[in-house]
Amino acid sequence: MANTNNNRKGPKFSIFWMYGLMAVFLCLMFFMNMEDGTAKEVNWTQFEKIVQKGGVKSITVYTNKNVAEAVLTDSLASEVMKEQPSVNTPMLGSPQGSSNKITAQIPSSDKFDEKVEQWKQEGVFKGEVKYDKVADYSMVLWNVGFIVLMVVLWFFMLRRFNGGGGGGGGIFSVGKSKARLFDKDNDNKVTFQDVAGLAEAKVEIAEIVDFLKNPQHYTELGGKIPKGALLVGPPGTGKTLLAKAVAGEADVPFFSMSGSDFVEMFVGVGASRVRDLFRQAKEKAPCIVFIDEIDAVGRARGNKASLSGNDERESTLNQLLTEMDGFGSNSGVIILAATNRADILDKALLRAGRFDRQIYVELPELSDRKEIFQVHLRNVKTDGSVDLDLLSRQTPGFSGADIANVCNEAALIAARHKKKAVQRQDFMDAIDRIVGGLEKRSKVITEEERHSIAVHEAGHATVSWHLRYGDPLIKVTIVPRGKALGAAWYMPEERQIEPKQALLDKICSLMAGRVAEDMFLGFIDTGALNDLERATKIAYAMVTYYGMSDKMPNISYYDTSGDSYGFTKPYSEDRARTIDQQVQEIIDGEYERARQILTTYERGHHELADLLQQREVIYTEDAERIFGPRQWQSRTEVILKDGAVPQDNQAPADTAVDDGTTMTPPPFEQ
Numbered sequence: 001m002a003n004t005n006n007n008r009k010g011p012k013f014s015i016f017w018m019y020g021l022m023a024v025f026l027c028l029m030f031f032m033n034m035e036d037g038t039a040k041e042v043n044w045t046q047f048e049k050i051v052q053k054g055g056v057k058s059i060t061v062y063t064n065k066n067v068a069e070a071v072l073t074d075s076l077a078s079e080v081m082k083e084q085p086s087v088n089t090p091m092l093g094s095p096q097g098s099s100n101k102i103t104a105q106i107p108s109s110d111k112f113d114e115k116v117e118q119w120k121q122e123g124v125f126k127g128e129v130k131y132d133k134v135a136d137y138s139m140v141l142w143n144v145g146f147i148v149l150m151v152v153l154w155f156f157m158l159r160r161f162n163g164g165g166g167g168g169g170g171i172f173s174v175g176k177s178k179a180r181l182f183d184k185d186n187d188n189k190v191t192f193q194d195v196a197g198l199a200e201a202k203v204e205i206a207e208i209v210d211f212l213k214n215p216q217h218y219t220e221l222g223g224k225i226p227k228g229a230l231l232v233g234p235p236g237t238g239k240t241l242l243a244k245a246v247a248g249e250a251d252v253p254f255f256s257m258s259g260s261d262f263v264e265m266f267v268g269v270g271a272s273r274v275r276d277l278f279r280q281a282k283e284k285a286p287c288i289v290f291i292d293e294i295d296a297v298g299r300a301r302g303n304k305a306s307l308s309g310n311d312e313r314e315s316t317l318n319q320l321l322t323e324m325d326g327f328g329s330n331s332g333v334i335i336l337a338a339t340n341r342a343d344i345l346d347k348a349l350l351r352a353g354r355f356d357r358q359i360y361v362e363l364p365e366l367s368d369r370k371e372i373f374q375v376h377l378r379n380v381k382t383d384g385s386v387d388l389d390l391l392s393r394q395t396p397g398f399s400g401a402d403i404a405n406v407c408n409e410a411a412l413i414a415a416r417h418k419k420k421a422v423q424r425q426d427f428m429d430a431i432d433r434i435v436g437g438l439e440k441r442s443k444v445i446t447e448e449e450r451h452s453i454a455v456h457e458a459g460h461a462t463v464s465w466h467l468r469y470g471d472p473l474i475k476v477t478i479v480p481r482g483k484a485l486g487a488a489w490y491m492p493e494e495r496q497i498e499p500k501q502a503l504l505d506k507i508c509s510l511m512a513g514r515v516a517e518d519m520f521l522g523f524i525d526t527g528a529l530n531d532l533e534r535a536t537k538i539a540y541a542m543v544t545y546y547g548m549s550d551k552m553p554n555i556s557y558y559d560t561s562g563d564s565y566g567f568t569k570p571y572s573e574d575r576a577r578t579i580d581q582q583v584q585e586i587i588d589g590e591y592e593r594a595r596q597i598l599t600t601y602e603r604g605h606h607e608l609a610d611l612l613q614q615r616e617v618i619y620t621e622d623a624e625r626i627f628g629p630r631q632w633q634s635r636t637e638v639i640l641k642d643g644a645v646p647q648d649n650q651a652p653a654d655t656a657v658d659d660g661t662t663m664t665p666p667p668f669e670q
Helices: 015-033 044-052 074-083 109-122 137-161 199-213 215-219 239-250 269-284 311-324 366-376 388-394 400-416 424-436 447-465 500-520 526-544 573-600 602-615 620-627 635-642
Strands: 038-041 056-062 067-072 101-105 128-132 180-182 228-232 254-258 287-292 333-339 357-360 473-477 487-490 617-619
Touching (some): 044 067, 044 109, 056 109, 067 074, 199 228, 199 239, 228 239, 239 254, 254 269, 269 287, 269 311, 366 388, 366 400, 388 424, 400 424, 447 473, 447 500, 447 526, 447 573, 447 602, 447 620, 473 620, 500 573, 500 602, 526 573, 573 602, 602 617
Parallel strands (some): 038 101, 228 333, 254 287
Antiparallel strands (some): 056 067, 473 487
């Protein structure tokens, strides 16, 4: 589609035009008020004396002003100027170039006539007396100019409200859709080649692309393509990019709009924009309409958790529901939407006939992360030390946006060190920078604090090393990073289902830092705050969500509707006390198990803590040299050693896990 807006020629309206018109108007008023000539204004007594001298040629009386204007001879005018010099006063209606005039305010026309007769009888005045009315051009100009200014101002306001004549953004176009149109002539076309990973999502959404390319293949068999598809997934996984790739592959117009663009402060604007969006889509059919963050308008109506209702949002949602169920199934308009909060969407929006299917866009797997790195490293100058397999293994749980940030941060770090290419260590530093924050080696820490941090971190590493489901250790550091005083990087097992023992091992590993402080320092401090918080949440989830307690087996109070039970709990006070008791038993049991492990491997813990205090950073090789190979090796550890890529389709379950004291730093540090 050609861009017709670029073909328009002509001057653009500017606010400076208004300033110029006002300046011209004021100048006209000033110069019109100055008249074409000037006259000397005198009082009535002086006027009589001048006439008595006998040098007045003619007198003009302006009846509507009660002003008399006398034309003097040149000799008398010179004499008057010498006797009474003063500033000439503007008068309206005087001939151009007349500087030999005087004016005076007369008492009245009748008395002035009597005075003229007296002057004629005395022989001092023999000229002609004319009666006229002064033309008040200032009032005419003011009235006409004011109307002109109001008309110009009105048209100016109309243009401003309508977005300067270019459409969009004005009060008179507030009901128009703000959707951006990407057609097949757009230079920024995105295809599936630009979307790394997401293999399953591509396969599922390829049917939509095939329908837009060959609709008759489906309609001839009586099939109906889904009217809408909802892309659901965590932030940064590429939902918007995937929707653009669908439009690029199908080579059809693509309308993109955010859910928040529908709602304004004016009543009825959202519904109007929905109608306008679908009207444009029908005109461009076949096409794709993409609504990003649809939960802004698609939130469930009558939600008990929200006390304040928004009628405008609900009316927008109602109009959206009507439009999606209004056009024909074979009209060629397909609705794509993206959200990471599918649980709060209205059920009417998800029913068959509107959003028929949900396409889950998950966090990238190991092989997907490698493909994403390849895409983002196209424009990054790297050397031979960069290993994509290692980078993909070092970033479990990272989204596509996170990986893009890693590549950009690595390039910035290399540029900061004046390197000619981005190296492997730059990527390692970038990952550490994103996960844990910037190192703060200038932070003042006493030797006692460094020893306490080393004992704490070594406790986590020691216990995690000897647990069956403990996450493989990558490195431990006591260098302050971000708001934390120490950090440990682990590579979690990428599993879909967490066994009960895996949750217990995680709690045991989290409690190990506090146990090490209590055993080897003789006191406890505030550094374990985040550990305790995470361990408590896991324990409560085991009891109330997963039914993994002894006294409350197979009971779950998890609410998938998102209402969170309102203001009431679905259990009694006695059951609440039982829940607290079960949680406390789980915490105490894992605390004692961590104590037993540290007692057994006390010597190795001390060696690890001393090494950490000396070098500030230790790696997997150091822990393996002290404790020996792990008894239970996870799939991730096998990958770390031999570099083999897993063959099954396991997706990552979580991001790299810290020791509980650094990735989410506590408000009260050591």
